Amino acid sequence: MSVTRLGAGSRLPLLLLGATAALAVSIAVAITIGPADIGVGDVWSAVAARLGIGHSDLSAIRDGIVWNLRLPRTVLAAVCGAGLAVCGTIMQSLLRNPLADPFVLGVSSGASTGAVLVVVLGAGGGVLSLSAGAFAGAAVSFACVLVLSHVLGGTTDRVVLSGVAVMQLFSALTSFVVLTSADAETTRGVLFWLLGSLSNAGWAEVVTCLAVLAATLLVCAGYARSLDAFAFGEDAAATLGIAVARTRLVLLCATALLTAVLVSSVGAIGFVGLVLPHAARTVTGPNHTRLLPATALAGAVFLVWVDTLARTVLDPQEVPVGVVTALIGVPAFVLVLYRARGAR
Amino acid sequence: MTCRGLSADRVSRTLGGRLVLDGVSLTPERGATVGLLGPNGSGKSTLLRLLAGLLEPTSGIVTLDGRSLGDLGRRVLARRVAVVEQQTDTQLPLTVLDAVRLGRIPHRGALQPVSAEDHAAVRAALDHTGLADKADRRWQTLSGGERQRVQIARALAQRPRELLLDEPTNHLDIQHQFDLLNLLADLPLTTVVALHDLNLAAMYCDQLVIMDRGRVVAAGRPPEVLTEELIARVYGVHAVVTREPGGYPHVRFVRSGVRERECGVS
Numbered sequence: 126m127s128v129t130r131l132g133a134g135s136r137l138p139l140l141l142l143g144a145t146a147a148l149a150v151s152i153a154v155a156i157t158i159g160p161a162d163i164g165v166g167d168v169w170s171a172v173a174a175r176l177g178i179g180h181s182d183l184s185a186i187r188d189g190i191v192w193n194l195r196l197p198r199t200v201l202a203a204v205c206g207a208g209l210a211v212c213g214t215i216m217q218s219l220l221r222n223p224l225a226d227p228f229v230l231g232v233s234s235g236a237s238t239g240a241v242l243v244v245v246l247g248a249g250g251g252v253l254s255l256s257a258g259a260f261a262g263a264a265v266s267f268a269c270v271l272v273l274s275h276v277l278g279g280t281t282d283r284v285v286l287s288g289v290a291v292m293q294l295f296s297a298l299t300s301f302v303v304l305t306s307a308d309a310e311t312t313r314g315v316l317f318w319l320l321g322s323l324s325n326a327g328w329a330e331v332v333t334c335l336a337v338l339a340a341t342l343l344v345c346a347g348y349a350r351s352l353d354a355f356a357f358g359e360d361a362a363a364t365l366g367i368a369v370a371r372t373r374l375v376l377l378c379a380t381a382l383l384t385a386v387l388v389s390s391v392g393a394i395g396f397v398g399l400v401l402p403h404a405a406r407t408v409t410g411p412n413h414t415r416l417l418p419a420t421a422l423a424g425a426v427f428l429v430w431v432d433t434l435a436r437t438v439l440d441p442q443e444v445p446v447g448v449v450t451a452l453i454g455v456p457a458f459v460l461v462l463y464r465a466r467g468a469r
Numbered sequence: 470m471t472c473r474g475l476s477a478d479r480v481s482r483t484l485g486g487r488l489v490l491d492g493v494s495l496t497p498e499r500g501a502t503v504g505l506l507g508p509n510g511s512g513k514s515t516l517l518r519l520l521a522g523l524l525e526p527t528s529g530i531v532t533l534d535g536r537s538l539g540d541l542g543r544r545v546l547a548r549r550v551a552v553v554e555q556q557t558d559t560q561l562p563l564t565v566l567d568a569v570r571l572g573r574i575p576h577r578g579a580l581q582p583v584s585a586e587d588h589a590a591v592r593a594a595l596d597h598t599g600l601a602d603k604a605d606r607r608w609q610t611l612s613g614g615e616r617q618r619v620q621i622a623r624a625l626a627q628r629p630r631e632l633l634l635d636e637p638t639n640h641l642d643i644q645h646q647f648d649l650l651n652l653l654a655d656l657p658l659t660t661v662v663a664l665h666d667l668n669l670a671a672m673y674c675d676q677l678v679i680m681d682r683g684r685v686v687a688a689g690r691p692p693e694v695l696t697e698e699l700i701a702r703v704y705g706v707h708a709v710v711t712r713e714p715g716g717y718p719h720v721r722f723v724r725s726g727v728r729e730r731e732c733g734v735s
Binding site: 218221222223346347348349350351353354356357358360361363364365366367368406407410411412 | 521522523543544545546547548550551552554557558559560561562563564567568571572574575577579580620627
C-alpha cells in the first residue's frame with residue numbers, strides 16, 4: 126500500500142501558504158462575530174484605521190470593542206493554538222509517546238496550584254497577579270519533574286512518569302486549597318480559569334505569548350532534524366550523531382517555558398496539544414521540518430474557531446474554551462485514529 | 470601507536486555493580502566481517518555499545534583511526550560508524566523512505582537542504598537492500614525481515630566504513646537469515662556482527678570472536694576457533710564439528726544423554 130501525503134516535496138510551500146491564508150481569513154472573519162452588533166465593513170475599517178490605513182466612523186466604544194477586545198482575543202487564540210500544538214508535537218516526538226501533550230511535564234498543574242495560592246490564599250501579598258503566580262507554580266513543578274526524572278535515571282519513560290507523579294501531587298494540592306479555603310465565587314472563578322479561557326485577553330498577553338512563541342519556534346527550527354532522529358529511540362538518535370542529552374534538555378526547557386507562559390495567560394486549554402500533532406502528521410508525514418510549521422498553523426486556525434464558538438454558542442454566557450476543545454477534540458481524535466488504522 | 474579503523478584496547482565495563490566486560494581487545498581487519506559469538510550475557514551487546522560510543526568503558530579505550538571515541542564528537546563518529554540495533558520500533562507513521570533518509574542526518578547541518586549526494590546515498594542504499602520498490606511502504610506494515618533490511622539500508626545511507634550489528638538475524642526465518650548475511654558479507658565495510666547461530670557465523674564471517682562471561686576466550690578464523698572442545702567449555706553442550714567442502718566448519722549438536730553412535734548418520 127502506498128501512502129500519499131500532501132506537503133511532500135514541492136507541495137509544502139503551497140500547503141503552508143494556503144494554511145497561512147486560512148489563518149488570516151479566520152482571524153478577519155472571527156473578529157466580525159460577537160454580541161455587539163457591528164457591521165462587517167465597520168469592523169475592518171476600524172482595524173485598518175488603527176493600522177494607519179484610512180479612517181473609521183465607528184464610535185469610541187465600538188472601536189474599543191473591536192480593537193481592545195475582539196482582535197487581541199482572536200490573535201491570542203491563534204498564538205495559543207500554535208504554541209500548544211507545537212509543544213505537543215515536540216513532546217510526542219521527544220518522549221516517543223503518542224499520548225504526550227504540553228502538560229505532560231506537570232506545568233499546567235503547577236500553574237493551577239500557583240494561581241490558586243495567589244487568588245485563594247492571597248500568597249504574594251497582593252503584589253503577584255494570577256498570571257505571575259501561575260508562572261511561578263509552573264516553573265516549580267517543571268523543576269520538580271526535571272530533578273525527579275534525573276534522579277530516577279533520566280530515561281524517556283522516567284521523564285513521563287515523573288511528569289505524571291508531579292501532576293498528581295500539584296492537582297491534589299490545588300484541590301485541597303480550593304476545598305478548604307475558597308468560597309463559592311472564588312472557586313467558580315478559579316475553575317473557569319483552570320478550564321482555559323481567553324476572556325481576559327489583552328494586547329499585553331498577546332505580546333508576551335507571541336514573543337515566547339517566536340523564540341521557541343526559532344529554537345525548534347534548529348532542532349527539527351534532531352527530532353527526526355528520535356524516531357527509533359535515543360540510542361538510535363545518538364548513533365546518528367545527535368547530542369541526545371543536550372537536545373532533550375534544550376527542547377524540554379523551551380517547551381516548558383512556552384507552555385508556562387501560555388498557561389499563565391489563558392489557563393490550561395486541553396486537547397489542542399494532543400490532537401493537532403496527530404492530525405497534522407497524517408497530512409505532512411513525520412518529518413519535523415514540514416510537521417512543525419504545519420502543526421503551528423493548524424493549531425492557530427483551530428483555536429481561533431473554537432474560541433469564536435466558545436464565546437457565541439451560549440451567548441450571553443461564555444463556555445470555557447477548554448471545554449469546547451475537548452468536546453470537538455475527542456470525536457476528531459477518534460476520527461483521526463480511525464482513519465490511520467488502515468495504514469497500520 | 471596509530472591503528473586504522475575501529476579498535477577496542479583492553480576495555481572493561483561494569484553495569485549495575487557487575488563486571489560485564491573484562492579486559493576485551495578487538496581490532497577488526499579492514500573490510501572483514503567479524504562475528505561475535507557467545508552465550509547470553511557473555512558481553513556481546515555491551516562490547517558493541519562500547520564500539521558504537523553509546524557506552525563509555527570503565528577502563529581501557531576505544532579508538533577510531535587511533536583517536537579516542539570520546540574526543541571525536543558524535544557527528545564525526547556517525548559519519549564513519551553505523552549501528553543496527555537488535556530490535557527497533559516506532560510509533561510514528563514513517564515510510565521506508567523516511568526511515569532510510571534518517572541515515573543522512575549526520576551529513577547535513579541543521580538548516581542545510583537535501584543535497585544531490587543525500588539523494589544518491591538514499592537511492593543506493595534502497596537498491597542495495599532490495600527495498601527500492603517498497604520505498605512508500607509504512608514501517609508498521611513491514612515484516613521483521615523487511616524492518617531489519619530497512620535499518621541496514623538506513624545504516625548504509627550513512628555511508629559508513631564500519632558497521633556494527635547486534636543479532637540482526639533474530640526472529641527471522643532461515644531464508645531471511647541467509648539473505649541478510651549474504652547482503653552483509655558482500656558489503657565492502659568492516660563489519661562486527663553479534664550472532665547466535667554458530668553455523669551461519671562459520672559460513673559468513675572472516676573472523677570469529679568467542680566471548681564468555683565478559684572475556685574473549687578465542688579469536689581467529691572459523692576453523693581455528695570452532696572446536697568441539699571450545700563449544701563444550703563455553704556453551705556446556707556436546708557437539709561434533711566436521712569440515713564442509715567450502716572449508717568452513719560445521720557444528721552438529723548432540724542431544725545430551727544420547728550416545729554419539731546412535732546419532733550418527735544412518
